[in-house]
Amino acid sequence: MTGFSGMSLLVVGGAGFVGSNLVRALLAAGAGEITLVDNFLSSDRSAVLEDARVKLIEGSIAEDEVLARLPQATDYAWHLACYHGNQSSIADPLADHANNTITSLKLFQRLSGVKSLRKVVYAAAGCAVAEKTYGEAVATPEDAPVSLFQDSPYSISKLVGEMYGNYFFTRGQLPFVKARFQNVYGPGEILGAGAWRGTPHTVWRNVTPTFIFKALHGEALPLDNAGQTSRDFIFVDDLVRGLMACALKGVPGEAYNLATGREVTILELADAINRATGNTAPHDLRPARDWDRSGRRFGDPSKSRRELGFEATTQIEDGIARTVAWTRANLRLIRRCMAAHAARLDLSAYL
Template identity: 55%
Template sequence: MQEFTNQKILVVGGAGFVGSNLVKTLLLSEPQEIIVVDNLLSAEKENLPKDSRVIFIEGSITDNNILAQLNSDLDYVFHLATYHGNQSSIHDPLADHENNTLTTLKLYEAIKDLINIKKVVYSSAGCTVAEKTFEQAEATTEDAPVSLYLDSPYQISKIIGEFYSNYYFKRHNLPVVKARFQNVYGPGEVLGAGQWRGTPATVWRNVIPTFIYRALRQMPLTVENGGIATRDFIYVDDIVQGLILCATKGIAGETYNLASGVETSILELANLINELTSNPTPLDFRPKREWDNSGKRFGSSEKSRTQLGFESEIDLPKGLINTINWTKNNFSFIEKCIQKHHNYMN
């Protein structure tokens, strides 16, 4: 990671789950400074390492005052800000627009003429382009067609971010690389982190941290539609390495899947987590979520492997064990974050 030595790096959304793990890894390369901009809507400041090279600015990247503070000599930009999750975006599409779509447009408009920028990495979502099927899934490639009928404002915002990335690359030569995430999990994802966003998805966000917490409490794991849906689960350390490779080896204007390439059903996941945590409570089977038509999906990692040298290294059982141990060690902090929303949940 010598490319980041003595560099000035901006991480938008850097206090979040993926962002904070990225910041910790980037610090190992001895950068000059890392500027983190985060409004803590779905994150906690405690996620960030205490380091004099980390400059934290609390607020949204859409704030003109914050944009005016950004250094004109930035070397790298990682744009990870998002309005966390499909369900939150369905509940409040305007908030999703403010925190998902507008963030990208205002950031790019502010940095389009900065001559030092070597690479901008935009975090997109694999669910946006995955085929909507409950039949046999095929690995989603980077050139998969985009449906005009997406399941949520979150998915719409993420693909609009890709469109803006393409526009600013073509029109202003802004060197944007698009990284399409699959389902990221691992240490540092805190249930209940940030502010109440109108639905229980504020607390029960992604499936793996929710399942692990509930399993450790010996609660039933909720499985919809028989657990037949499949996902591509990728460990956060692998995502961080993928982001770094996008910044250092990615071709501007290109899109890369950051995927494990392994398809796992939700039923398999639930049973494995119950086994690893010794949770004796039976699964709680419920009907399909009415809004979710994603069904079965996983990403192709071929392009990322051949062009970036990226390959996920942590398999699901090992990653789950690491995440279970981290959850046990940080249980009181997680409980504290969940309890912030106690009055809303009841």
């Protein structure tokens, strides 16, 4: 996309998995200057691109001194910072509140006074909107009813973030667009990056990078609910195109699913990863997670296709192959990040 040529851009959480991939794409699209904000709570400094157009502000967007250093004139902004992810939020709801809710409120209030701002895109969570079911799944549209009963503080804070953005939008000051993520995977997600966040999921993050790393070490892949849980897996390059489309074409006040529209079970994902890595270990079948009532879900991308011209084109086999290749090439980096948590977690099999 060329609509960002010469623009002043802001990416909050820009050193994270999605953020670093977005920054790379924005630079390729001719961005004039990118202000990147990150406190490295769940990211690694290696993800900050060395480019004269990238300016790093280190710290939390909830800090007043960080907010004061933001550019006075910004054309587009993306708010991707969060307290990653569901399990860490369950272990420490107050930390989730500090890093998911307060951050959104303070950023949106600060950006509401930026006259040059054309759009701010918020990383919303499709999991918070999807129906909680282990029965037959139906693709979740943007106008699906939202339950007041949520599975984790993470999903609660993501919904509150939408509400705060809607509040500042309705006051006529913030051109706020909601990009509802599905399960993103791809190159750049570093197991163990950042600080310890109270649970083994500091290292063992989303299912795809965890499975790939374990499969490369010949391990049996752990399948909660025997792998019958399902998700909508979207490749990070596709998601980044969606985030850019939300900025250029999204209507303020609206929500857009960045989804493939395809339901993939965790068993199917595990089988595909084992094929790609050559792992022959049998699966480790386990019961369902006790906190997760959202057994099966996937997103409906019809609105995004119609209004943004967005469509996820990467097939999961190709996306997994590319992610496996990246993981093989970056094992040293991944092990370095994992090693920082070795005092709290037995990682001797991998380091």
